[in-house]
Amino acid sequence: MVKEKENSKFPPLVDGKSQYDLTSGKYLRVWQGPQHPGITGNMSLELTICGDEIIDCKTHVGYLHRGFEKLMERRKYIQCFPVVCRICVPEPDFNEYLFAACTEELAGIQIPERAEWIRTLNLEMARLTSFLMWIGGQAGSFGMGTIGQWTVTLRDYMLDLFEELTGGRIYHMYMLPGGVRADFPPGWINKLLDTLKTVEKTLDDVELAMMHNAVFKMRAKGLGIITPDMVDKYGITGPNARAAGVARDIRKDSPYLVYDKLDFEIVTGTKSDAYGRCEVRIKEMYQSIDLIRQIVEKMPKEGPFFTKLPNVLHWRIPAGHTYKRAECTRGEYGFYVQSDGSDKPRRTYVRGPSYTHAVALMEHLAIRTNIADTAGLMVSLHTYPPEIER
Amino acid sequence: MSLKDIIAPFSVWKRALEKPYTNRKPIETRPGADRYRGFHQNAIDQCIGCGTCEEICQNNAIDLVPLEGKTSSHGDSGLRPKIDYGRCCWCALCVDICPTGSLGMSNEYIWITTDPEDFRFIPGGESKPWDDRAEGYRRAEGYDLLEAERVEMPMLSFEESQKSFIEMVQGYSKEQAMEEADRCVACGICIATCPAHMDVPAYIEAIRNDDMGEGLKIVYNANPLPASCGRVCSHACEYVCAMKHKGEAISIRWLKRYIIDQIYLGDYKEILKSADESNGKKIAVIGSGPGGLSAAYYLRLLGYEITVFDANEKAGGMLRYGIPEYRLPYEQVDKDVEYIRQLGVTINQDLKIGVDRDFKSLYDEYDAIFFSTGLKDPYGLEIAGEDLPGVQSGLDILDEVTKGKTPDIGKSVVVVGGGNVAMDAARTSRRYGAEVTILYRRREVDMPADEEEIHESQGEGCKLVTQAIPLRVEKGDSTRLKLFFGMAEMVDQGEGQRPKPVLIEGSEEVIECDSVITAIGQEADYSFIPEEIGKNLVFNRGMVQINEFRQTGDSKIFAGGDIANRKRDAISAIADGHSAAKGIDIYLTNFKEK
Incomplete structure (x- = not known):
């Protein structure tokens, strides 16, 4: 926070709240979103500005509430499987994986080894695909639309791969309790490796055009600084925390699936501002590409990918509860599932990382930034509102 | 900030020379992937x-x-x-x-x-351009949400089974029954096919819930002889089971048996509904086979006073006297009969109507009569030598065994016929140590016996000769008899007709044996019905004509079971009994004598 100076145009803070008087004519309240292109998804910011600087920010969510957690209370476990992916549109796979993993743990099911490798491959592909979409937003919000066009095309190439593997481009509905739904189609792995080469090549171009761009540097450096002491206070996870030097990555800290068999290091930065977070994310994209290549090389080439389940139409899961988490592109994604022994989950709670990043943290970071930078700031936190409102 | 930061962004221009990513012909449709989940x-x-x-x-x-x-x-x-x-x-x-x-x-x-x-x-019902498309989503090999194979039933091995009358099918354990019950998709296709329309998915659900009391209630709603039916039902339900299209049908019959096996007869009273208070009306039931007992049970529940008349020493009809103990132990028939008796049904044994008691007197004394006397008179082979000692009917052999006698069959037996009675007679003969040959005049696929009966009879060492027509029986030299038979060829009879076996001239063969057991069907005996009442009944090819309520031409007389039903199995007789009970109730409640 900028230190209060005398003669500041900013109103005084009392108990952390800005004391401004709207009737003075000095301040203006504007809404950004929910349809503003600078807002990631359907949420809105209620900004109070003084000139072009923000003195207060309130976040509003609720435009996208579909009640998934409640819907699942009335659906059998297998019927929840097509529902969960819709919780997060750009990166649905983590929902599929975590719901399946929770169900499997509660039911005491061990999936085949190959299914674990395929799931890991799928999650890393999902991370890469999600990051490719994020670059589009990040570059676009600072006026570099060209880069966004490149990466959205790459994302489409990744979606082609998903389509061929799973039968769906956006909602893959591939990882279900018991394993995965199908094996790789013929020639798919080669196509995947070719696509990775294309992505890698373009990423090199992106790095050059974006990370070494004077305009981008000027605007992104120092924007929305997250200090290491804020990390626990705000519940910050993922690249937002790692850019601040906090080496936290669930894939390393409590490895799930086959991450303990893969060779990688946690990517960290030294300063978590919009630029620093960007750097970490781009490094993580290269990391994902490397992990996918490792998986393809190390995974068993043959074997079952699905384990027999009890009849899913009347599958009852023993009473119990569990929390499973995984490292998605935005941080810790978690599913809490409670079973009362019936054929439907009694309670499902979804922890989306965007909840902490897009609401309280955004309100804090937005203050005293320029209104033109709000969009860039918000994208740099990489939030997806659908998972805020489950 | 460095000079590089100023120059680097211009690197985007180099891509201007590259081939564009975008489709140059956006109007062209892009087909979905091979696995795409489309219409x-x-x-x-x-x-x-x-x-x-x-x-x-x-x-x-x-x-x-x-x-x-x-x-x-x-x-x-x-x-x-x-x-x-x-x-x-x-x-x-x-x-x-x-x-x-x-x-x-x-x-x-x-x-x-x-x-x-x-x-x-309706996909497939309304023509769409993609109906014949080969590409699209199909369930992948190696991934399945349903279990195609049934839980294997523990059975005696053929080596053991052919030595004794111990029940061959040993029954599911709790884990096995629950696993098998879990396979059911509860579609209910079986309900429509079951002659008694038993609510199969509901009692299978009761097994999944481990609620045997509920299961027993559901079973008794449509079938008061479940201990017997759970063993020997012809299980038409299993032939139509949705899971049969995927692999093996649900073991519906064994699951029903599992429920009954878990509950002691003494506990039935607490679980099942008791009979209504007596309404003072009396019904006579002739024959204590499945049809008669079923009618007696449901009528008794409605408050009627029921008297069953039966010619045999014990109740159960063909269930007891026609089915060997290794398939249906007598104590299981007893269990079913005993509960019906406990409900207040009077069963008079060893009392043959027409001999010990006059049909007319029943007609006058009772408000309605239900008769289900079954088919008892075996058809003869109509060949020379049929009256020689050693030629006997399959039903007689089974009857004797039930009564505790050792049948006089000798060391080698030829059974003529391809139905369940033939199989029972053959397998019973095996248990008395005889070498058994089964002769059947058509092909194996035409045999009316249950598939598993054919399989098990062969497993126990019965030799099957198909397309064989008996010609004559003569006295044997080293053995008691010699059976001469000719081979048949199947002659096509046109569409919708089954091919007819026609003797191949000069193809005579001979088997030496001690006994020839005939099991080529049987017919009803209506001699107990006096002329004056019988004239009101309509008979068609040996069967009594009945309406949907099993009412005959005489409004006071109802009939069911093998004498009125071409399916000729226990469950159809049970269904007849149930329908007749409804019919009698409607008749006695709504129609007054003029």
Whole structure:
């Protein structure tokens, strides 16, 4: 926070709240979103500005509430499987994986080894695909639309791969309790490796055009600084925390699936501002590409990918509860599932990382930034509102 | 900030020379991937309308509706899935779970129409451009939501079984029964086919819930002889089971037996409903086979006073005297009969109507009569030497064994016939140490006996000779008899007719044996019905004509079982008894004598 100076145009803070008087004519309240292109998804910011600087920010969510957690209370476990992916549109796979993993743990099911490798491959592909979409937003919000066009095309190439593997481009509905739904189609792995080469090549171009761009540097450096002491206070996870030097990555800290068999290091930065977070994310994209290549090389080439389940139409899961988490592109994604022994989950709670990043943290970071930078700031936190409102 | 930061962004220009990513012809449609989950396809003749797709759909997007040109039949509800694409989420769980494998998805995803109603249609029933598309989502090999194979039933080995009358099928344990019950998709296709319309999915659910009391109640709602039926029912339900399209049918019969085996007879009273208070009306039931006992049970529940008259020493009819103990132990028949007796039904044994008691007196004394006397008189072979000692009927052998006598069959036996009685007689003979040959005049596929009976009889060492027609019996040299038979060829009789066996001239062969057991069918004996009453009844090819309430030409007389029902099995007789009970109740409640 900028230190209060005398003669500041900013109103005084009392108990952390800005004391401004709207009737003075000095301040203006504007809404950004929910349809503003600078807002990631359907949420809105209620900004109070003084000139072009923000003195207060309130976040509003609720435009996208579909009640998934409640819907699942009335659906059998297998019927929840097509529902969960819709919780997060750009990166649905983590929902599929975590719901399946929770169900499997509660039911005491061990999936085949190959299914674990395929799931890991799928999650890393999902991370890469999600990051490719994020670059589009990040570059676009600072006026570099060209880069966004490149990466959205790459994302489409990744979606082609998903389509061929799973039968769906956006909602893959591939990882279900018991394993995965199908094996790789013929020639798919080669196509995947070719696509990775294309992505890698373009990423090199992106790095050059974006990370070494004077305009981008000027605007992104120092924007929305997250200090290491804020990390626990705000519940910050993922690249937002790692850019601040906090080496936290669930894939390393409590490895799930086959991450303990893969060779990688946690990517960290030294300063978590919009630029620093960007750097970490781009490094993580290269990391994902490397992990996918490792998986393809190390995974068993043959074997079952699905384990027999009890009849899913009347599958009852023993009473119990569990929390499973995984490292998605935005941080810790978690599913809490409670079973009362019936054929439907009694309670499902979804922890989306965007909840902490897009609401309280955004309100804090937005203050005293320029209104033109709000969009860039918000994208740099990489939030997806659908998972805020489950 | 460095000079590089100023120059580097211009690197984007180098891409201006590259081939564009975008499609140059955006109008051209891009086909979905081979596995794409697009609009549904349904092989309409393969589909049985079981509704499992509807059951799993989490959006209620699927509705089973009648389709023009499709009528319901055994094993087909006549309904087909109609999909509402305003609700469908394209998850394809319906495709994964479809037991017949008829449902699939094409890779078509573009379809433009201005009428929103068009997006609700019956795939396969309403012609669409993607109906024959080979590409699209199908359930992958190695992934299945249903279990195609049934839980194996513990059985005695053939080596052991042919030495004793111990029950061959040993029954499921709790774990096995629950596992088997879990396979059921609860579609209910079986209910329509079961002659007694037993609520099979409901009692299978009771097994899954480990609620045997509930299971017993559901079973008794439609079948008061479940201990017997759980062992020897002809299980028409299993032939139409949706899971049979995928692999093996649910073991419906064994699951019913499992419920009954878990509950002591002494506990039945607490679980099942008791009889209504007596309404003072009296019904006579002639014959204590499944038909008679079923009518007696349901009428007794309604408060009628029931007297059963039976010619044998013990009740049960063919269940006891026609089925060997290794298939249906007598104590199981006792269990069924005993509960009906406990309910207040009087059963008079060793009392033959027409001999010990006059039919007319029953007719005058009782408010209504139900008779289900069965088929007792075996058909003869109509060949020379049939009256030689050693030629006997299969039913007589089975009857003797039940009565505790050792049948005089010798060391080698030829059984003539291909039905269940023939199999029972053959396998019983095996248990008395005889070498057994079964002669049947048609092919094995034409045999009316249950598949497993044929399989087990062969497993126990009975030799099967098909397309063999007995010609004459003569006295043997080293053995008691010699049976001469000729081989037959099957002559096509045109569409819809089964091929007829015709003797191949000069193909005579001979078997030396001690006994020839005939089991080629049997007929009813109506001699106990006096002329003055009998003239009101209508007979057709040896069977009593009845209406849907099993009422005969004489409004006071009802009939059922083998004498009135071409299916000639226990469950059909039980269904007849149940329907007759309803019919008698309606008749006695609504119609007064003029």
